[in-house]
Amino acid sequence: MSAEMAIAVAILLPALGALLVALLGQSPNLRDCAMLSVATATFIVVCTLYPEVASGGRPTLHLLEVLPGLDLAFQIEPLGMLFSLVASGLWILTSLYAIGYMRGHHEENQTRFFAFFAVAISAALAAAFSGNMLTLFFSYEVLTLSTYPLVTHHRTPEALRAGRIYMGILLSTSIGLLLLGVLLTYHVAGTLSFIQGGILAGHATPLMTGILLFLYAYGTGKAALMPIHRWLPNAMVAPTPVSALLHAVAVVKTGVFTIVKVVVYIFGIDHLSSTGFHIYLAYIAGGTIVLSSLVAMQQDNLKARLAYSTISQLSYIVLGAALANAHGILGAGLHIAMHAFGKITLFFCAGAIMVALHKTEISDMRGIGRQMPFTMAAFIIGSLSIIGVPPLGGSWSKWYLALGAADTSHLLLVGVLMLSSLLNIAYLLPIPARAFFSKATSDDGHHGEGIHEAPLFCLIPLCLTALGCVLLFFFTDPIYQLLAPIVQP
Amino acid sequence: MSDALGLYNYWIAIFLMMVGFYNVIASGNLVKKLIGLSIFQTSVFLLYITMGKVKDGTAPILGDGYDTFSNPLPHVLILTAIVVGIATTAVGLALVIRIQEHFGTIEEDELIAQEDSP
Amino acid sequence: MIHVVDMTLLAFLAIVAIAVTRMTNLFATSVLTGVYSLLMACIFTVLDAVDVAFTEAAVGAGISTVLFLATLSLTTQREKPQRSPNWKALCVALLTGGALVYGTFDMPHFGDPQAPVHQHVGPHYIGVSPTQIGVPNMVTSVLASYRGYDTLGETAVIFTACMAVLLLLQHEKRRDEQSTVEEKPDKEAMAHAMILRVQSKFFIPLILLFGLYVQFHGDFGPGGGFQAGVIFAAGIILYSLVNGLDKARQIIPPNVLHGLVAFGLLLYAGTGLASLFMDGNFLQYRALAEEATHGEHIGILLIELGVGITVATVMTSMFFSFSGRRRS
Amino acid sequence: MSSHLPIVPIVLPMIAAPLCSLLRRPALIWPLTTGVGWLVFAACAALLMQVVESGPIVYTMANWDAPIGIEYRIDLLNAYILVLVSGIAAVVLLYAPQSAASELPQDRHHLFCAAFLLCLTGLLGITITGDAFNVYVFLEISSLASYALISVSRDPRALKAAYKYLIMGTIGATFILIAVGLMYMMTGTLNMADLAQRVKMVEDTRTILMAFAFLSIGIMLKIALFPMHAWLPNAYSYAPSLVTAFIAATSTKVSLYVFLRFVFTIFGAEYAFDTLGFNDVLLPLALLGIVVASAVAIYQTDLKRLLAYSSVAQIGYIVLGISMGTVTGLTAGLAHMFNHALMKGALFLAVGCIVLRLHSSRLEDMAGLGKRMPITSFAFVLGGLGLIGVPLTAGFISKWYLLLGTLELGWWPVTVLLLISSLLAVAYVWRFVEVAYFQPPPAEASSDEAPLSMQIPLWMLLATTLYFGLQTDVTAGLAQRAALWLLGGGQ
Structure with missing residues (x-):
């Protein structure tokens, strides 16, 4: 299969999968099999592209x-290669998990759910592969639209309200700011192609570059930079697999991916850092990191806490991009992968707890470690990875981000990173601590004492992603080697 | 003075147009509006015919002893315009009849009042 | 002298227009509008536009007044009085009028032979048309030949209006209704008025004859298909006013009437197409015969006939539609 | 015969109209009308190709050279509009028989067909002619026909709407008549090309200034430019669906064409924009129209009415493009004329399908429509995406040019306003989506798609909007050439 074909197939497969799922809606088993095989096939196709990209090729369609x-x-x-690998790889695991979750939770309209899920993946892959800003913008919008039915899956007034906020913020920022940024870029540079070293150098004045930077940063609502982060906690009304894959991986990562990509290929690191405006964005990201961590500490609902944690972690990536130096970009790129594995593990755990014990509030989770030891062990691994403790993947990305911050003369940013790691500990670790070390309250003992794990379909994926967190620590080099060319001048 | 004499016809035509135009806008009765419209249009015809007249000219029909003719072109245009005018009036009146049949009135304010309270 | 007549008539016009605005009796206003058209026709005559005057008198004072009256008999005769003048409308009208008056100051003066209209295209018609077309009435030459396409459009306009009126007012066919119409004597007919009946017997043939004259004499004097059509229609309308609608409908059945409406337009367009087949452009009557002026004659005759037929039947059918609608 | 091709689009429907009124039988007249529609479309397309290849076509009526006689003068600009109008007519006519059968009185189909053909004749006649007075005559043909087409609806409120349209339309037409008279008075000619030369000599007179003013106001009434749009919402909402689709897609576009023709080729951009500063009048009207009408559209409870207000807003976009007076702006305006016609046509056809089954166009009756009429609902959403200007639809192309145009001129606030208005468009399209897809259908409702004979034309139009979202040579490319030419840069 030629690379051109592979690109087309990778994007079309999930879309066809959506169609297949819709057609097979009558028999759930067949449908779920079809979905799993499509997901696997997509991942394989994406993998076939890897060698060429790793050896410096740039397949184009x-x-x-x-x-x-x-x-x-x-x-x-x-x-894009990295992002697509992460998204398509985790899609397989999420599909597995979703089968367990949706059935375990007796959700309705599963066919519609899986179909739109596949469309969203297709859009995310299209965004990952996009060769210019127009294609990226388009994929971005498709992604927004296709996830709306997922967010409003329950059709409750609450879900509809959340859906409106979701659409409202994402569409208004993307049309109002991002499109304007795209237009201005085209107006200034005469092209929208992603080119190594950027297209704005020599065309845009420093002020124009600064304006554009903020249009992109805030136009990409999916990056959830404060104060346009409200949609993300709201989107948590969706079923947990959606929160896991889309709102920890595909959707939000498309947002930060856009920002990183724009910084590298539209602005160009050198051009951006010469204007000096990137530092303001870095501080905004730093502010978002700290503030959302503080908010996360006050959340009792587990998914809400994870959502605020996501907002904070996304800003790490924005911060990395905003540093506009080699270490920063590398750190941002790595963090896309590292955070994906860590956060999806945590969401899987949250969902598993919900399916097995019907608990959503952290304060109710005393002593559940004894009922769900595997789940909670995975939770610890995920948490540690996000905090950045070796030997887990998250430590590498944080390391590079810190290096990048140190490379600028703004040591305050390094301080922000340190502080936020402490805050991460403060809002993540109490959960497993409570699960393992507190006694269960008497009133909800009806599940009995013994082990009461979620269905295997749920449990296996979350163990695998936890394992992934560990493996990523040891096999970071391929990723590093993959990403290294983009920061070379 | 020559100004006044030379433009008198136009001014009257304009005055008549505006009387018609006023009736179209101001009148609440649908038939009266059409009457206004018809006056408005007829007065525009006067504007055209006036410009076709030439001093000491005669009707543009070849005849012995005449060699100065008024311009026939405006006449042709206005012949067409008259037809258009009567066509519009007829369609308008047909609409008025149907409105009367359906709503029982042809006064604008009553029609609007009906709309508000179905 | 002309100035004095002209100014007096214009002053009359202004008075009538104001009267129309102020009166609330719609019957009176309709009739006054007819008077307005008649006065206008007089002015047109003074301004040498005899053909236009003829048409304005026939249409404005004739057909349009009849249609207005027919409508009023179906709706209402009085306008709801308005207490004060509508200031907004007055402002709009004054503003528009003011703008136009402002525009007049650079206009060529009334009757000025140096005006552009008398310098550019107009003189060509006056100078060349008698030999080129071979018709003494230049208005007819311009109307039927030089701007024959406009006149085709005009015929289409009147045809469109007929379609519109029929769409709006044609009766839905119901079985029960038809029988009752047959039996009931037409109350609105005025056949019982002896004087009217006798006079109409005398006048109607004259009117129709005059219509034919106007139709075929349009080349030489004022007149033509349009005026003739209106006169013809007036004759039929007079007949149906006196003898009742149903009788008139028996003489001219709706099917024939509607067929003729379509036929007139088809005749006109067909003449235009015929010249295509004789290697001319559309509507190039010169191509219809060996000699150019002869061809023009044939063409003009045919299209004037088309216009006449369409106008006469459209006016009649409109009148039938209006008065066929009974007050509910 | 090919040298007589220019008269085909006008004369063919003009002859077919009386034939329809004679034939009377629906089984005969619908095929006749549809056939004529497609023939006219083919002729127009052939004309466009001829113009693109070998420049403007001149056809003299009766072989009298202009300005003595009347001539057709077909250049890139009007060939483009001819194809647009005839194409929409052809597609709508495919759709018409089914829709008419349910929405019109049975015994009037022949009159309806005749009126439809006459409306088409009028619209094409306005576009093709090179004579200023002839524009007035054909304007009246199309107007009278459209009053009739609107009023034939089963909803009696259509009568009032048609009456209002008649009054405002006639005022507009009479203003145009006055303006043409004033121009004739100062130049002695009615031929457009001749006028263009002669107006220059007298362009500093007050009379010509007033001619310009009256012409603009008259045409603006016909275009329904805000705030002269009062006739439009009712007329569109109460007319039969297929009439709405046809008129909404073509009528205002042709008026816009007349506007372009007079302002750019007769008076000249220099006179209108540089001497008079006419764009300072157009710009605020266009912007107000865009914002106010979009906002009003959000609050409508009737789908047709919602789309009607959206039309007022979209006309604002087109006029905005024109008011820029730059090549990019004008390209945007022209491209949007084309694209909006296709999109609005498709949307109103979709509404027609819905009305056929629900007998209502009220939003509240459309709960769960996504389940009951999945194909039609999806078509509506696709059309709606075009209105918003989502990439890959035709609407995006014209908006893109429009935004670029504002950036070129440095009109920042306008750029922002345009983006905000896109959000308003999202909001009004979303109203349908929410009702159709997120409300449960009423219990007794069964799924019931519109017949294929209506679906196919609908999807034909939609497919063209999608096609022109990707393939922009025809729309944007031609529009750009026409814009260059209008601004005096040669063909």
């Missing part, structure tokens, strides 16, 4: 030219 200088094109570069 040029679809058509819409207007002069504006085309629909895909081109795989290292960042």
